[in-house]
Amino acid sequence: MEAVVCGAGIAGLSAAHFLSANGWDVTVVERAAGPRPEGYMIDFFGPGWQAAGQMGITGRIRELGYRVDRVDYVDGTGRSAAHLGSESFTKMVGDRLTSILRPDLELAIREALPAAVQLHYGTTVTGIAARAGAAGGRGGKVDVALSDGRQLTADLLVGADGIHSEIRSKVFGPESAYFRFLGFHVGAYSFRDGHLQDVPDNRYVITDTHGEAMFFYRLRDGSISVLGVHRTEQVERPADIRQEFKTRYRKLGWLCPQALEHCPEEFYYDQVAQIRMPRWSSGRVVLLGDAAGAVSLLAGQGASLAMAGAYVLADELAAHADVPSALAAFEERWRPRVAEHQKAGESAAKWFVPRTRRALLLRRLFLRLIRVPGVSRLVSGAVVGRTGAAV
Numbered sequence: 001m002e003a004v005v006c007g008a009g010i011a012g013l014s015a016a017h018f019l020s021a022n023g024w025d026v027t028v029v030e031r032a033a034g035p036r037p038e039g040y041m042i043d044f045f046g047p048g049w050q051a052a053g054q055m056g057i058t059g060r061i062r063e064l065g066y067r068v069d070r071v072d073y074v075d076g077t078g079r080s081a082a083h084l085g086s087e088s089f090t091k092m093v094g095d096r097l098t099s100i101l102r103p104d105l106e107l108a109i110r111e112a113l114p115a116a117v118q119l120h121y122g123t124t125v126t127g128i129a130a131r132a133g134a135a136g137g138r139g140g141k142v143d144v145a146l147s148d149g150r151q152l153t154a155d156l157l158v159g160a161d162g163i164h165s166e167i168r169s170k171v172f173g174p175e176s177a178y179f180r181f182l183g184f185h186v187g188a189y190s191f192r193d194g195h196l197q198d199v200p201d202n203r204y205v206i207t208d209t210h211g212e213a214m215f216f217y218r219l220r221d222g223s224i225s226v227l228g229v230h231r232t233e234q235v236e237r238p239a240d241i242r243q244e245f246k247t248r249y250r251k252l253g254w255l256c257p258q259a260l261e262h263c264p265e266e267f268y269y270d271q272v273a274q275i276r277m278p279r280w281s282s283g284r285v286v287l288l289g290d291a292a293g294a295v296s297l298l299a300g301q302g303a304s305l306a307m308a309g310a311y312v313l314a315d316e317l318a319a320h321a322d323v324p325s326a327l328a329a330f331e332e333r334w335r336p337r338v339a340e341h342q343k344a345g346e347s348a349a350k351w352f353v354p355r356t357r358r359a360l361l362l363r364r365l366f367l368r369l370i371r372v373p374g375v376s377r378l379v380s381g382a383v384v385g386r387t388g389a390a391v
């Protein structure tokens with residue numbers, strides 16, 4: 001059986017791994033010229049650990065990952081206004097938790113890719129055509145035209161090309177039909193500045209602000225990973241993202257103005273949104289990861305779900321004699337998990353970066369309360385969700 005996977009992100013590489021391990025011939029095409037360096041920190045926990053275990057990469061993920069002992073919310077002078085320890089959260093997920101840069105997670109998956117997988121950077125899908133099979137959906141194929149001029153005929157095309165998926169647009173119609181904006185924009189980059197010693201090791205430091213917030217984390221090479229999230233009514237990305245970023249965050253004080261001095265010309269910037277689709281497959285084409293059901297950074301487990309979803313897809317393809325039945329079974333098994341996290345992400349939009357000064361004060365109070373053992377268990381449980389459940 002042959003599969004073409006579009007997108008060498010977390011979902012696409014994971015799908016390539018599991019399909020290849022199950023005996024499929026897999027070709028992965030990725031639009032970017034090489035592995036994408038743009039990164040932000042991911043809290044990696046939940047069902048992705050199990051998938052990572054199946055790939056044999058949990059050790060490598062730990063090696064590349066970071067520990068977070070404490071989250072500090074600081075005022076404009078850098079003084080801690082509130083904080084959160086990681087103990088209760090760690091108690092819920094055990095040691096199956098690490099913070100890791102998105103490109104490093106991708107690296108761990110890519111390094112373990114079976115040698116038989118063909119991975120082509122700087123290539124994309126330019127055309128998709130279904131080939132009818134016998135009645136009952138058996139025997140059909142999909143013709144896939146690539147930007148390098150090749151024409152492949154496959155049993156399955158996996159659209160793992162992210163939240164702005166072109167495979168989705170080509171097969172299921174325009175993004176606007178499935179895109180649910182959550183009211184935020186986000187930007188991220190890393191920078192190095194020998195004068196900035198204010199971010200302690202193993203801590204997230206976040207501005208205690210409303211409307212917008214900046215997150216800082218010191219990486220092991222001494223550079224600082226910075227992420228800005230702001231509320232906005234404007235759905236579209238601004239024309240000049242760098243200018244927008246600088247204007248928005250400078251007023252937050254503390255390290256923000258210096259961090260903004262290092263804002264590169266090109267950096268990760270996007271809308272915070274979810275993808276909600278009534279179905280994930282059509283004939284021999286299936287969507288995976290953010291392309292099918294982005295949960296957003298507010299839900300916190302998109303990467304984890306992308307990896308676990310890839311495992312479930314390959315598992316169902318191995319269990320069924322024909323591809324359409326396997327795709328239906330995949331969706332039936334996996335959709336409830338994604339829906340659960342989408343719901344959590346939508347609720348988080350209400351409190352993730354407080355909207356007003358009053359909401360900010362309430363968060364401070366909440367962070368004090370959360371240190372009470374019983375409350376802390378309840379809240380951690382809500383954040384973690386059903387991490388213990390098997391994929």
Ligand SMILES: Cc1cc2nc3c(=O)[nH]c(=O)nc-3n(C[C@H](O)[C@H](O)[C@H](O)COP(=O)(O)OP(=O)(O)OC[C@H]3O[C@@H](n4cnc5c(N)ncnc54)[C@H](O)[C@@H]3O)c2cc1C
Nearest residue numbers: 007009010011031043124161162289290300301302303304
């Ligand atoms: C700021 C932020 C913080 C986050 N924090 C967390 C977290 O704490 N925990 C967590 O689990 N998740 C987190 N997530 C979510 C997580 O990053 C995503 O859910 C995950 O990366 C989705 O993986 P994916 O492979 O589906 O998509 P992507 O990572 O977007 O990968 C898609 C790939 O497809 C390629 N591509 C796009 N278009 C084409 C095309 N036309 N042809 C070929 N290739 C194409 C892209 O270049 C890319 O390599 C966060 C997300 C953000 C933005």
